[in-house]
Amino acid sequence: MAYGDTVAVDGLDLTVERGTITAVLGPNGAGKTTTLETCEGYRRPQAGTVRVLGLDPQADRTALLPRIGVMLQSGGAWSGVRAVEMLRHVASLHAHPLDVGLLVDRLGLDECGRTPYRRLSGGQQQRLGLAMAVVGRPELVFVDEPTAGMDPQLRRATWQLLEEMRGDGVTVVLTTHYMDEAERLADTVHVIDHGRLIASGTPFELTRGTGNSTIRLVVTEPFPPGAPASLQATLGPDTDVRPVNAQSLLITGPADASTLAKVSAWCEQHGVLPESLTLGQRTLEDVFLQITGRELAS
Numbered sequence: 001m002a003y004g005d006t007v008a009v010d011g012l013d014l015t016v017e018r019g020t021i022t023a024v025l026g027p028n029g030a031g032k033t034t035t036l037e038t039c040e041g042y043r044r045p046q047a048g049t050v051r052v053l054g055l056d057p058q059a060d061r062t063a064l065l066p067r068i069g070v071m072l073q074s075g076g077a078w079s080g081v082r083a084v085e086m087l088r089h090v091a092s093l094h095a096h097p098l099d100v101g102l103l104v105d106r107l108g109l110d111e112c113g114r115t116p117y118r119r120l121s122g123g124q125q126q127r128l129g130l131a132m133a134v135v136g137r138p139e140l141v142f143v144d145e146p147t148a149g150m151d152p153q154l155r156r157a158t159w160q161l162l163e164e165m166r167g168d169g170v171t172v173v174l175t176t177h178y179m180d181e182a183e184r185l186a187d188t189v190h191v192i193d194h195g196r197l198i199a200s201g202t203p204f205e206l207t208r209g210t211g212n213s214t215i216r217l218v219v220t221e222p223f224p225p226g227a228p229a230s231l232q233a234t235l236g237p238d239t240d241v242r243p244v245n246a247q248s249l250l251i252t253g254p255a256d257a258s259t260l261a262k263v264s265a266w267c268e269q270h271g272v273l274p275e276s277l278t279l280g281q282r283t284l285e286d287v288f289l290q291i292t293g294r295e296l297a298s
């Protein structure tokens, strides 16, 4: 998919298993929303094939719509409609909707139930969008950045709701740039960057499954030129050294006493004073940095 000269999605090949939560994770502009909108039938792919529940999202739109729920990144309701009225209206379009009152309660929408849509805060609009996506008991729900702008309590409530839906057999596809959200919720994570798939797997496979840990080396002054390559040569091929910024390196590999001793010796030889040397489990952020050389948040 391209918008003029901007290629938003480039040969992306992925499959989602029924009854699971899949997270499409990537930085801003990676192509997450374009991917979802193509699956939802809002965009026609310029090449390739998309099938949702076995159907073509554009040609079979009428058959598909009652079976899927869609939460857009923004919008989706009339500007003057009150929040709960909108939700009741969407519920009335479905044969067996969820109990609107319960959903309002779960997502804290009672605080703004009589507020017109255009006056809702960003977080309230998000919650209403999520409620509208799930109220029809879809088989498959697409949620674009479901917890952006939510406070921690509502984030947890949202996660719980999505987990319960999975428990009821619903397939959930969400986009996020929050790694903790992907790690906590998703059965499968697809990491995308510049419209391409760069890694896929369960959060465990992508992080701890390699048996590797991480060492984060932060130093008091910027590293001398060529430091990552020099430390890489010292540590050998079982270890991967990536610059995070001028004063920080991420080392992925066996975080054992021997590696730590080599890192310390390298610091001494190169006149570098460590400010901290932190051992940790590999996170999805580390995976992204290792593959792209950039931080996901940047």
Ligand SMILES: Nc1ncnc2c1ncn2[C@@H]1O[C@H](COP(=O)(O)OP(=O)(O)OP(=O)(O)O)[C@@H](O)[C@H]1O
Pocket (backbone or CB within 6 Å): 003, 004, 006, 007, 008, 026, 027, 028, 029, 030, 031, 032, 033, 034, 035, 177
């Ligand atoms: N309607 C459009 N016209 C032109 N370019 C667009 C349009 N929509 C998206 N793009 C561009 O396509 C690329 C992918 O955008 P997309 O919204 O799919 O990414 P994203 O991963 O969802 O980003 P974000 O996390 O910021 O929502 C970006 O470079 C974006 O600027």
